[in-house]
Amino acid sequence: MSISDYNEEEVEEMSAIELAHILLEDEKKPYEYGSLMNRIAELKDLSSEETKNRQTKLFTSMNLDGRFVHLGENHWGLRGWYPLDQSDEDLSTTVKMEDTKKNQEPADEFEEDFDDNFEDIEDELDELSQEENAEDEEKTKPLDGFEREEPEEPEDDDSY
Template sequence: MSISDYNEEEIEEMSAIELAHILLEEENQPYEYGSLMNRIAKLKGMAVEETKNRQTKLFTSMNLDGRFVHLGENHWGLRGWYPLDQSDEDLSTTVKSEDTKKNQDASDEFEEDFDDDFEDIEDELDELSQEENAEDEEKTKPLDGFDSEDVEETEDDDSY
């Protein structure tokens, strides 16, 4: 059923989630969330303040409602449009803009640099640990001219 088949009173009584479903079904293509919310607000005659207050509720409802699927880049579609075996992760890459691809390339470069920096830090920590172990061994070596047994006897002997 199309949105034009409903009168103003029916639209006013309808929930935003039902309107979202009807609009997506009618358009048969993904909607950017802001555009979808604006279209619903216009249909229901909501004031700007009321629209802002209801945005989060609709977003949460769409996340919880099994009929909707988030496609990435803040675009939403209907679950029925996609095969059942396609995961949400696969679907989230359905909508990608050129800016996102550029950002992803930059992100990949950052991750490579981060991994290199992390390996350098690990190497430095290993070196410091080895140096500390060598210093600890040096401290626990018996002094020249003293046996470790002599040191223990002296400690046990209370006569001065």
């Protein structure tokens, strides 16, 4: 059923979680959490104070309810839209990938930035490794005036 199939009294009696489910089913696409909460507040005619008080409860309810899935970037969808074997981590990239497709740089520039960043990290790791090696050498270096003495070998003693 669509949200338009319900009268004001029915909507008023519905829980926010049920309204969220109906709205997502109607839209058939992910909702940004703030927009979803604002739409629910509008439907239930909530004051800004009431809306603020219910935000955390709805968020927690959506996290616990198996029908909803967090898609990252504060977007929510319905679990039924995605294959069961797709993990939440995989789903969280769904919204990010859509955003990056809109603002995507040409591939060459991206690859150059990636290579530059990778080289910078390699250089930093090399420097750290050299510093650690120098510290290790310093620790094993004998102190002035205190040369290391080789341990004396025991003399052969034929007596028993």
